[in-house]
Amino acid sequence: MMNSIDLTLGTFILLIGLAYWTTTMVDYNNNYVDMVKQDYKFSLAINTMESLIKSGTLEDAVILYYANKTDSCIELLNQSIPLSNYSLYIDNNLIISKGLNLNSSIYVVSTLTINRSVGWYVLYGNNKDDLKISDERFLSYEEAYNRYSNFAIDMPIYLSKPINSVKVKLVIQ
Incomplete structure (x- = not known):
């Protein structure tokens, strides 16, 4: 027959084991849930960067940035990035920061090869939401302006620094 002390001791050991388990x-x-959340954020950051590259928005933003049209660059990126907490850097220069706390951030870095040389390019489009930058380079302001004069918005911009490859970093929370 079992002793009551043995039964109490067995129950106590069982409770400790169950508590530990x-x-x-x-x-x-909790670790698994955190890992799934981080994976979701990482996928969101990669998809955002990929859509910016595929649509040509990132290239246009970089050209605007290097043509000293930072306000237009920021406006273009704000319209194109569907996130609420993020920062975007072009060549380690902070362009946009929207409500980001760097404690638990995810970084996505992309190297963009543009190969644009010094010269005049045209910022053109039919409305403010549909602006593009010409692929061809012009030698003079007049030539650039006359070539795109049939658009509602056409503004020649001068690119004073050749752009070969640019590091773009998107940081999200």
Whole structure:
């Protein structure tokens, strides 16, 4: 027959084991949930960067930035990035920062090869939401202006520094 002390001791050991197992499972589940959240954010950052590159928005923003049209660059990026907390850097220069706390951030870095030389390019379009930058380079302001005069908005911009490759970093939270 079992002693009541043995039964109490067995129950106590069982309770300690169950408590340890429960703590381990809760901790494991919390780590798993955090990992899934981080993976979702990482996928969101990659998809955002990929859509900016595929649409040509990132290239246009870089050209605007190097043509000293930072306000237009920021406006273009604000319209194109569907995130609420992010920062965007072009060649380690902060361009946009919207409500970002750098404690638990995800970084996506892309190297963009543009190969634009010094000269006049045209910022053109039919409305403010549909602006593009010409692929061809012009030698003079007049030549650039006359070539795109049939658009509602046409503004020649001068690129004073050749652009070969640019490092763009998107940081999200």
